[in-house]
Amino acid sequence: MTTQIEDAAVAPGDGEDARLRAASAVYATMRYLVLDQDDRRAAVVEALGMSFSRTKALRRLTAGPLRMSELAQKLLTDKPYATLIVDDLERRGLVLRTVHPDDRRCKVVTVTEAGRLAAELAESILARPPRGLLALEDEELETLRRVMAKVEAGS
Amino acid sequence: MTTQIEDAAVAPGDGEDARLRAASAVYATMRYLVLDQDDRRAAVVEALGMSFSRTKALRRLTAGPLRMSELAQKLLTDKPYATLIVDDLERRGLVLRTVHPDDRRCKVVTVTEAGRLAAELAESILARPPRGLLALEDEELETLRRVMAKVEAGS
DNA sequence: TATAATCGTTATGACAGTACAACTATCTCC
DNA sequence: GGAGATAGTTGTACTGTCATAACGATTATA
Numbered sequence: 001m002t003t004q005i006e007d008a009a010v011a012p013g014d015g016e017d018a019r020l021r022a023a024s025a026v027y028a029t030m031r032y033l034v035l036d037q038d039d040r041r042a043a044v045v046e047a048l049g050m051s052f053s054r055t056k057a058l059r060r061l062t063a064g065p066l067r068m069s070e071l072a073q074k075l076l077t078d079k080p081y082a083t084l085i086v087d088d089l090e091r092r093g094l095v096l097r098t099v100h101p102d103d104r105r106c107k108v109v110t111v112t113e114a115g116r117l118a119a120e121l122a123e124s125i126l127a128r129p130p131r132g133l134l135a136l137e138d139e140e141l142e143t144l145r146r147v148m149a150k151v152e153a154g155s
Numbered sequence: 156m157t158t159q160i161e162d163a164a165v166a167p168g169d170g171e172d173a174r175l176r177a178a179s180a181v182y183a184t185m186r187y188l189v190l191d192q193d194d195r196r197a198a199v200v201e202a203l204g205m206s207f208s209r210t211k212a213l214r215r216l217t218a219g220p221l222r223m224s225e226l227a228q229k230l231l232t233d234k235p236y237a238t239l240i241v242d243d244l245e246r247r248g249l250v251l252r253t254v255h256p257d258d259r260r261c262k263v264v265t266v267t268e269a270g271r272l273a274a275e276l277a278e279s280i281l282a283r284p285p286r287g288l289l290a291l292e293d294e295e296l297e298t299l300r301r302v303m304a305k306v307e308a309g310s
Numbered sequence: 311t312a313t314a315a316t317c318g319t320t321a322t323g324a325c326a327g328t329a330c331a332a333c334t335a336t337c338t339c340c
Numbered sequence: 341g342g343a344g345a346t347a348g349t350t351g352t353a354c355t356g357t358c359a360t361a362a363c364g365a366t367t368a369t370a
Contacts, residue, residue, distance in 0.1 A: 019293070022300045023284035027188075029303045031281070033310060034189040051356060068318060081358055083319055105317040105366045127186070129178035132309030138174070140302050145177045147291065147299050148184045154287030155188060206326065223348060236328065238349060260336045260347040 033130050044122045050088070055122045057085045058094055058111065062119045065110040067100065094118055188285050199277045205243070210277045212240045213249055213266065217274045220265040222255065249273055 041052055048055055053075075060066070060074050072082035086109055089095040094115030100106035111119065136144065196207055203210055208230070215221070215229050227237035241264055244250040249270030255261035266274065291299065 019289065019296060020284075022296050023288045023291075024282055026296070026300050026303050027284040027288060028282055029307045030185045031189050032307065033182075034186050053357070069316090077358065078360090079318065080320080080360085084357090087319095100317095103317080103367070107318065127179055127183055129175075129182035130306075130310045132306035133178045133182060134174065135309040136178075136302065136306065140305070141174060141177050141181070143298060144302050144306075145181050147295050148181050150295070151285075151287035151291065151299075152184045152187065154290045155285045208327075224346090232327085233329070234348065235330085235350080239327095242349095255347095258337070258347080262348070 033132070037126075037130075040126055040128075044125050047125060048118055048122055050092070054085060054088055055119070057082075058089060058115055059119045059122060061095060061109060061111045062116055065108050067106045067108055069106075071109060089115070188287075192281075192285075195280055195283075199280050202280060203273055203277055205247070209240060209243055210274070212237075213244060213270055214274045214277060216250060216264060216266045217271055220263050222261050222263055226264060244270070 044055055045052055057071065057075060060071070066074065068082050068086065069079055071086070072079045075082065075085075086095060086097060090097055094112060096110045096112055097107050098110065100108050133141070133144075199210055200207055212226065212230055215226070221229065223237050223241065224234055226241070227234045230237065230240075241250060241252060245252055249267060251265045251267055252262045253265065255263050288296070288299075
């Protein structure tokens with residue numbers, strides 16, 4: 001996949017059209033860098049011995065305990081499927097299901113220590129930056145970091 | 156999802172560790188920008204009325220005709236599944252299967268005009284850059300474009 | 311206390327993705 | 341021309357994803 005990024009330069013006063021073209025080219029490269037790592041997904045699946053949706057749920061839960069319905073919502077799925085996933089994770093000893101103290105209908109899902117370790121392993125595989133990024137000059141990398149921080153803040 | 160991108164500045168002469176940290180932070184933001192668009196995948200699926208793997212194959216084919224085995228290889232799958240996908244796309248009138256002139260064992264898959272339009276529609280949905288990117292100053296965007304071109308070339 | 315609403319679970323099943331073996335048609339090379 | 345290789349297809353089966361409906365337990369409300 002090669003993009004038309006070379007042709008997308010933003011000349012000053014070139015109008016919104018050129019800006020859109022440049023932003024699209026940049027975003028296309030990002031998509032290429034992130035999505036062309038299907039092998040990484042496979043690596044995570046193999047390293048943890050479970051399907052990717054499980055690791056996604058596990059990583060989400062490391063940010064803090066969630067109720068079943070909240071988890072379902074975060075994962076953009078429904079409650080029955082959340083039950084299925086948590087059943088599996090619990091069987092593996094990676095999460096714990098406890099009754100909510102204030103509302104005994106609710107269950108709270110918490111990651112165990114083993115779960116936290118597994119999630120970190122997955123994260124380390126997925127977050128390893130691509131070669132081209134590590135090959136940049138110090139100052140280029142620093143510039144990129146600064147601009148990307150701004151992009152993230154604005155999204 | 157907030158990253159630790161603020162803490163990841165590269166000080167000159169700070170060693171490989173700081174570089175790795177900065178690159179990881181940048182890559183984390185990229186993953187956030189690209190992967191937090193699962194709704195876009197759903198939008199594509201709904202707009203084209205077919206599963207995402209079909210659109211992936213279709214978009215790949217717009218770059219040029221491929222033989223079945225080549226397509227299977229590009230899609231990281233096997234020949235039987237490629238057959239399944241092309242069967243479906245052909246039934247929808249989006250691609251055409253013709254016998255290779257030099258080797259009558261081979262079939263060449265070509266996108267039709269309708270297929271090209273469908274692929275462009277999908278691409279326009281997927282490639283729309285996120286807000287934060289469009290909100291950058293002209294010169295920041297230009298810098299980003301230049302550095303990203305280098306990153307892509309080095310990956 | 312009776313009724314309705316909410317939370318999670320169970321049950322069922324559809325569909326997509328993937329892998330493997332077997333088959334047909336064609337080509338290559340001796 | 342015959343043996344073996346190659347391209348694509350068909351058939352089968354298994355796993356993962358995800359939706360729907362019905363259910364039991366608990367809570368809130370009338």
